[in-house]
Amino acid sequence: GQQVMQIPQYQHVQEGEDFTTYCNSSTTLSNIQWYKQRHGGHPVFLIQLVKSGEVKKQKRLTFQFGEAKKNSSLHITATQTTDVGTYFCAGIQGAQKLVFGQGTRLTINP
Amino acid sequence: EAGVTQSPTHLIKPRGQQATLRCSPISGHTSVYWYQQALGLGLQFLLWYDEGEERNRGNFPPRFSGRQFPNYSSELNVNALELEDSALYLCASRLGQGAAYEQYFGPGTRLTVT
Incomplete structure (x- = not known):
């Protein structure tokens, strides 16, 4: 079945450093969504990418969708302690099925 | 607008018994998804209900079941509980059937099987 792999599983950075998490699918995705989950909380929707090669920005966060629509990345510039949490990508195959990656847990040293 | 609500917040059950978890979606949302998140792991898709029908299920045994009521609230039942069922x-x-709509998560039910 469809798999969505996310790397790295963990990432620890110094505050102010950049952070990137990568998401790869075994099949072509129609859309990809990104969620953030704070420790002890629930996932919160960040963004959705639809078009091949699409790039979207939210302040210090940059999201990319690969040309082949099989991979995606989330890049955070100059991390802040508020960025701590686990970031999940979720790929959509066809019209209905949403498959989550395993998540990347980001911790930050202030 | 109220968000997705879940009850109970915590549930402790002995092995072999049954657990019932409840979810109320955002008003107007017809699709409800259930996920299992074991400690330190990602979200594993369990079940998807829309308009009162089960539309899809993940790779979980039949003892995981559920239903969706006419008011779109949903119930997840886990029978014959096993220790490894302990999870959030x-x-x-979600509004609408298309998966392109974002999903709004509830706070979760922490199930502990003893």
Whole structure:
């Protein structure tokens, strides 16, 4: 079945450093969504990418969708302690099925 | 607008018994998803209900079941509980059938099997 792999599983950075998490699918995705989950909380929707090669920005966060629509990345510039949490990508195959990656847990040293 | 609500917040059950978890979606949302999140792991898709029908299920045994009521609220039942069922169970709702709509998650039910 469809798999969505996310790397790295963990990432620890110094505050102010950049952070990137990568998401790869075994099949072509129609859309990809990104969620953030704070420790002890629930996932919160960040963004959705639809078009091949699409790039979207939210302040210090940059999201990319690969040309082949099989991979995606989330890049955070100059991390802040508020960025701590686990970031999940979720790929959509066809019209209905949403498959989550395993998540990347980001911790930050202030 | 109220978000997705789940009850109970915590549930402790002995092995072999049954657990019932409840979810109320955001008003107007017809799709409800259930996920299992074991400690330190990602979200594993359990079940998807829309308009009162089960539309899809993940790779879980039949003892995981549920239903969706006419008011679109949903119930997840886990029978014959096993220790490895201990996890956070998240419910999410979505407006419309298309998966392109974002999912709104509830706070979850923490199930502990003893």
